[in-house]
Amino acid sequence: MNLILLGAPGAGKGTQAEVICDKLQIPAISTGNIIREALKNGTELGQKAKSYMDAGSLVPDEVVIAIIKERLAQEDCKNGFILDGFPRTVPQAEALDAMGVVIHKVLDIEVPDETIQKRLSGRRVCESCGASYHVDFKPSSKGEMCDKCGGKLVIRKDDQPETVKERLKVYHESTEPLCDYYRKAGKLTVIEGQEEVAQTSALVLKALEA
Numbered sequence: 001m002n003l004i005l006l007g008a009p010g011a012g013k014g015t016q017a018e019v020i021c022d023k024l025q026i027p028a029i030s031t032g033n034i035i036r037e038a039l040k041n042g043t044e045l046g047q048k049a050k051s052y053m054d055a056g057s058l059v060p061d062e063v064v065i066a067i068i069k070e071r072l073a074q075e076d077c078k079n080g081f082i083l084d085g086f087p088r089t090v091p092q093a094e095a096l097d098a099m100g101v102v103i104h105k106v107l108d109i110e111v112p113d114e115t116i117q118k119r120l121s122g123r124r125v126c127e128s129c130g131a132s133y134h135v136d137f138k139p140s141s142k143g144e145m146c147d148k149c150g151g152k153l154v155i156r157k158d159d160q161p162e163t164v165k166e167r168l169k170v171y172h173e174s175t176e177p178l179c180d181y182y183r184k185a186g187k188l189t190v191i192e193g194q195e196e197v198a199q200t201s202a203l204v205l206k207a208l209e210a
Ligand code: AMP
Pocket: 009, 030, 031, 032, 033, 035, 052, 053, 054, 056, 057, 058, 059, 060, 061, 064, 084, 085, 086, 087, 088, 089, 092, 158, 167
């Protein structure tokens, strides 16, 4: 099954992508994680993306489209995949269609902006493996270290309050129109993000069975 997770930054797409990945044994692909990895490794892609990412803006379409094209061509995507954070604009969705990629379902996780702001201020990510935590809602049992790999947990630069405001603005302007795009294609399911992560996961898994 080829899936897309839509939703504002901090809506919990990454966490739900992991849940689906475990359940269906298909890879979860986050363009944000790919770009952060490139940044860490000092590649040309990382250099190109840095200023956009730091400002909370979108990286240009042609850059992320090239990333996703290369990633989806890999062997592990043959039996399906979950896209987390791609597409984020209508031209990106059109590019997927033009590549001949068939999308079976699009899940839009809806969470109010105020909740997002609270969530992102407490978010911590592992600088080694990218796993995501929250100081109140999903703490690591190892404190400042990642449960999965022991890496250091850090605050993402773009989770600073001013940058979050900008990211939400960009989301409403550029990404929200994708809901209509996929609704018209008959592929969209809207999921109300719940306070408890497990409750949202239950709704997500139910939507996949429908
Ligand atoms: P994320 O981890 O998905 O919140 O992505 C972090 C940042 O990476 C975003 O704020 C953008 O600057 C950039 N990014 C990730 N995915 C995309 C995309 N599909 N289109 C444009 N920029 C992206």
